Amino acid sequence: MKYRKLGRTGLRVPEIGFGCGNIGGLIIRGSHEEQIEAVNLALDLGIDYFDTAPSYGNGKSEENLGKVLAELEPEIVLASKVGLSLDQLDNITEAVERSVEASLDRLQRDHVDVLQLHSRIALSRDSPQWRGSLSVDDVLGENGVADAFDDMRRMGKTRFIGFTGIGEAAALHRVVESRRFDVVQAYFNLLNPSAGYPVSPDFNGYDFKQLIDAANKNGMGVAAIRVMAAGALGGEASRMGYAAPTVGNPMVSGGEYERDEDRASRLGFLLAGSRSLPQAALQFVLTHRGVSMALVGFSNLVQIREAVESTNLGPIPDSDLKKLRKFWGQVKG
Numbered sequence: 001m002k003y004r005k006l007g008r009t010g011l012r013v014p015e016i017g018f019g020c021g022n023i024g025g026l027i028i029r030g031s032h033e034e035q036i037e038a039v040n041l042a043l044d045l046g047i048d049y050f051d052t053a054p055s056y057g058n059g060k061s062e063e064n065l066g067k068v069l070a071e072l073e074p075e076i077v078l079a080s081k082v083g084l085s086l087d088q089l090d091n092i093t094e095a096v097e098r099s100v101e102a103s104l105d106r107l108q109r110d111h112v113d114v115l116q117l118h119s120r121i122a123l124s125r126d127s128p129q130w131r132g133s134l135s136v137d138d139v140l141g142e143n144g145v146a147d148a149f150d151d152m153r154r155m156g157k158t159r160f161i162g163f164t165g166i167g168e169a170a171a172l173h174r175v176v177e178s179r180r181f182d183v184v185q186a187y188f189n190l191l192n193p194s195a196g197y198p199v200s201p202d203f204n205g206y207d208f209k210q211l212i213d214a215a216n217k218n219g220m221g222v223a224a225i226r227v228m229a230a231g232a233l234g235g236e237a238s239r240m241g242y243a244a245p246t247v248g249n250p251m252v253s254g255g256e257y258e259r260d261e262d263r264a265s266r267l268g269f270l271l272a273g274s275r276s277l278p279q280a281a282l283q284f285v286l287t288h289r290g291v292s293m294a295l296v297g298f299s300n301l302v303q304i305r306e307a308v309e310s311t312n313l314g315p316i317p318d319s320d321l322k323k324l325r326k327f328w329g330q331v332k333g
Contacts, residue, residue, distance in 0.1 A: 001046025002311055006292045007221030009160045009182050011077060011113070015286055015311045017049035017223060017295040018042050020065055021056040023230055024297025027064050028057035039068050041301055045308045048074070051223070051295050053081035053118050054103055062106035070108045078109065079183075079223075081118035081164070084145070086125065089138055096148035100157050114183055115158035117145050121167035121175060130168045139163070139175055146180040164225070165195070169209045176214045183221040186212050188291070189229045190270075190281050191263050193328065196288045200329055212290040221292045224285045228296065232260035233267075233281040269323050275313065278303070282310035284324070 003012040018039070020027040026038050039050075050069075052061045062080065069076070080103050088095035104110065121139055122130035139145045149161040162183030165172050176184060187208060188195040195208040215222050228234050270280040285294045296307050 001308060003046075004292045005221070006223075007182055007215070008219040009114075009221055011160075011221070013049045013077060013221075013293045014047050015293050016047055016282070016307050017051055017293045018047050019225075019295040019297040020050060020052040020061045021297055023226075023228070024299045024303070025057075026298050026300070027052070027068075028060050030064075032064070032067065035064055035068050036071065038298065038301060038304060039072060039074075041304050043072075043074050043076075045304065047304070047308070049077045049079070049293060051079045052107075053083065054099060054106075055081075055083050055118065059102075059106055062103055066107040066109070077113045078107070079114035079116060079162075080107065080112045081116045082145075082149075083118035084134060084138075085119075086132060086134075089134070092138070092144055093148045093151060096145065096152065100152055104157065111156055112158050114160045114162055115149055115152055116161070116183065116185065117149070117163035119164070121163070121171045123168055123171045123174075127168055127171075130171075133167050133171075136171050136174050140178050140180060146178070149181075162221075162223075165208070165211050169207060169211070172211055173209065173214050176211065176218055176220060179218050181220065183223060183292075184211065184215045185223045185225045185295070186215065186291075187226050188212065188224040188285055188288070189227050190233060190267060190284050190324065191229045191260050193284075193324070195224075196290065197325075203328060212288060216290040222290055224288075224291045224294045227285045227294045228278060228281055229260045229264065232264045234278055266327065270320060276306065278306060279310040279313065280316070282307060283313045283316050286311065287315040287321075 001014045003014055006013045027035055050065060052065050054062060082096050082099040084095055120130060120133035122133035122135060124135045125133065152158050153161060160182040162181050163175060164185045166187060186195040192205040195211040198210060199207055212222050267277060271277060282294055285291055298304050
């Protein structure tokens, strides 16, 4: 396993992080024995970063991961999250503290290493297309999320703080430029590369306007998320690859699973030699040197091994990048 710096945190993290969410779902739906085996394998292969959240399986992910970690007692980097709804914004500090304490109880820990906001962010709560999101002021204003997270850090409940980079691009960039957070989770994959590469005005997906580059300029670590496009890049639809066939609500405009699966079917030019589509997806993400690691959800041990093997492929060839740029310009929903 190769390791990279997580921005200004001083942490060195594996190129592959273990995502404990609904995508893949092993930590939520697997048996305790399967979860022990998976975490042991991941640790043996150098994966020592685990990312969870209260919303994953309605607390089951944190609870199950906590049991596994209590049994194995490994040295890891542990990240969790706080999701806030609009009805909690009258007292953000209280809502954050309550969520963190519940997470730590499920995880059987006294702190996490990285605490992240798990809510969409927009310029305002009533921004078109992003209604129901937290506003930039909710995040950065007095007694907002950043202040509450700083309180958690002062109390020893977390070492570093971050946020999920989903929402209105202009708002996400403002939060990055505030330098209040240490880590951002950036939506970045073969089907939507806009967090890491410029795309044309007629690009069909949502444009995150090179959020990864902005994060790098501001000293932030970058964890790439949705690297398998919610499973659409996991291989054959019948394989139950890196996600269940039904993935719920899309994370961004134009992110519906069925459409992404159709787009993925046009990426056969990446399947050179023995490289699989999931490995090509990871190779693409890790080619961007601004990415600290790719977070991947797993449903079986084969996927863990396959993901780690992808780190030995090196950068994606320039010839493939040229074809991808053409593909991004041609893809239509």
